[in-house]
Amino acid sequence: MTDLSGSLAEQRLSLRAVLGEDLVLTNPQDMLQYCRDWHGDVTSGAVAVIRPRSTQDVQAAMKACRDLGLKIVPQGGNTGLVLGGIPDEPERQVVLSLERMNKIRNIDSNDFSAVVDAGCVLAELKDVIAEKGMFFPLALGAQGSCRIGGNVSTNAGGINVLRYGMTRELVLGLEVVLPDGSVFDGLSTLRKDNRGLDLKQLFIGAEGTLGIITAVSVKLTPYPDNVATALLALNSLDDAITLYRRARRDCCDLMSAFEFMPPLAFTLAQEAMPDLPIPLSGDYPAYVLMEISGSGLVDIDDLMHRFLEGVMEGGLVVDGTIATSQAQARNLWLIREGMNEGQAKRGSHMRTDISVSLSQLAAFVVDAEAAVAEALPDCISVSYGHVGDGNVHLNVLPPNGATPEERHDRIYKAKKVVNIVVDKYRGSISAEHGIGRLKREDFEERLSETKRNLLVAIKKAIDPDLLLNPHCQIDLDADIR
Known part of the structure; x- marks a missing residue:
């Protein structure tokens, strides 16, 4: 990778010169909404926010950032809960927002499929599909803001998983811009295609670390009227x-x-x-x-x-x-x-996204809430979730009037306490939200050597220069060097 980074002003000037004023935001106030998480708990910054209108624009942005030595943080609707789309090195990273890529390319009523740009808002997509007498079953609390590319990148869950499965089960094909600027064109709508490895699965749940999803073909069903x-x-x-x-x-x-x-x-x-x-x-x-x-x-x-x-x-x-x-x-x-x-x-609090086997769900909630009550008697546990798939959101609310420092301390302790119980039940610390940056350390602590080696090998093969979403899921800087 050629490093022509220069000063921040020079980087921004170069991006505008190569990509055009229309695609690049550099005013800090204009960039703020792209650099703050959904709940407003974390605010960062970026060299720039790039807003492509086409797959070709994404390719151009990939090349421009590579030439300038800048890293790219892909972003959909910025509704994630694990900081997967928020820069953590503002002086070295740009946000690439897919919000302008919101065209519905095709809806086929006979094939029960649709091909859409990654920036389509989930609720708006569902409404258009419903007008055709069909149904896209992914349903989330954030569906009025989240975008389908982000849903795929995080393998989103939601309330209908027990019947229709996670997002992974609803994807027929993908179009992805890879770190070298090439395009993986896998926008098939075939239900059955057994020609070797199913490469689209590499990018589902990868949180933008291996490529930038620019379009998705999805599976539809008859509308449940x-x-x-x-x-x-x-x-x-x-x-x-x-x-x-x-x-x-x-x-x-x-x-x-x-x-x-x-x-x-x-x-x-x-x-x-x-x-x-x-x-x-x-x-x-x-x-x-x-x-x-x-x-x-x-x-x-x-x-x-x-x-x-x-x-x-x-x-x-x-x-x-x-x-x-x-x-x-x-x-x-x-x-x-x-x-x-x-x-x-009620203010900042600990949010969890846990899965355990269905047969152990009730026992897990009892044990985890008891552990929190013993360690943090002034906090309130709120447990709820999706029974059919064993997904528990066990959140912990610090007491009213707690200072930001006191809240941070209680959230940290509560996470440690709950994770011990999760490990006891051989559960997962992420059922549907992903890992992002927020859960990276907890994820890495639980990685076997074999699994980590596989993840590093895949990253090296597809993104050897760590161009895409560095420090998301696992921090591979030391492994790549």
Whole structure:
């Protein structure tokens, strides 16, 4: 790599000269939104923010940054939770935002597929696809802001994983600009293609460390125009797991979401949305938000009512409500979403993204919350998540009035305490959010030598100069030198 870096002003001038004024932002105020994480906990900076409009622009940006000795941090909607898209060396890195690459290239109703630019906003993409009578099942709290390229790069999860799988299961093909400026054109919409290694899988979940995803072909399904949503109260999280097993058996693959929440969810949601109606009391130990959906001749409402009759007669569910309109269903989901916003309103706190085996989920929550209570008695644990895939978000809220330093100290201690319990249950510290920079040290501590060697070998082969997203996932500087 040729190093023509020069001063910061010279680097910025060179980028504008090569790429054009339209593609390059250098004013610190204009760059701020690209250099601050979604929750506002971390603010960084960058040499510049590059906003390409085409795959060719991304190739040109790759070459320009290589010639100047600059590193590239790819970014989608900047809604990630692990600092994977935020620069950590502002004087050496540029942000490359895919936000302008937002065209839908093709939707094929007969093939049940779509080919889209990486910068398409997830919610907007889902709406356009729905107008064609089809459904893209990826569903996230941030879907109004996150972009499909970022979803693929982080292998996003969400509420529909138990039925449709992670993002990885929804991707048919990719277009990727590689660090040397070449383009991997794998935008196939084939369902079955067994010609050797499936190379697109290298870039799904790689968080922009191996290439910049510029377009995605995705798998679609018929639109589920029949949806039944219920909020249910139970006597324990153990009962929620039992209910899930029963629902999985009785509702089969028509169950699209099964979320568990604590009583505190209602309080947190109303702190964020004071006018949000809460249809159940907060007097029960555990709550489940359940959804089944389908299309065509399936009577979803009848299925939901028959299922709930059985589990309420047996005492497994002690209270509940079924949404009778789309507005009511939306309000039930707002409780789940508002819980996150309510936590954010209480200030910086520890967020986790853990997975354990489904059979151990309830025991893990009990053990982890007990460990936090013993180590940090003035903090509050909030556990919730996706029962069907064993994904627990066990967050820890420092006490009101804690100083920033006190919050940082408690967050650090809570993470150590919870990770010990995760290791005991042979779980994962990242179920769906990725590693980024925030979890890198915890990830590296748990890497076997064999796995690390494989990761280094892949990075060396594709990005030997560490051009793309350095220090994300693992810090390979020492390994490459």
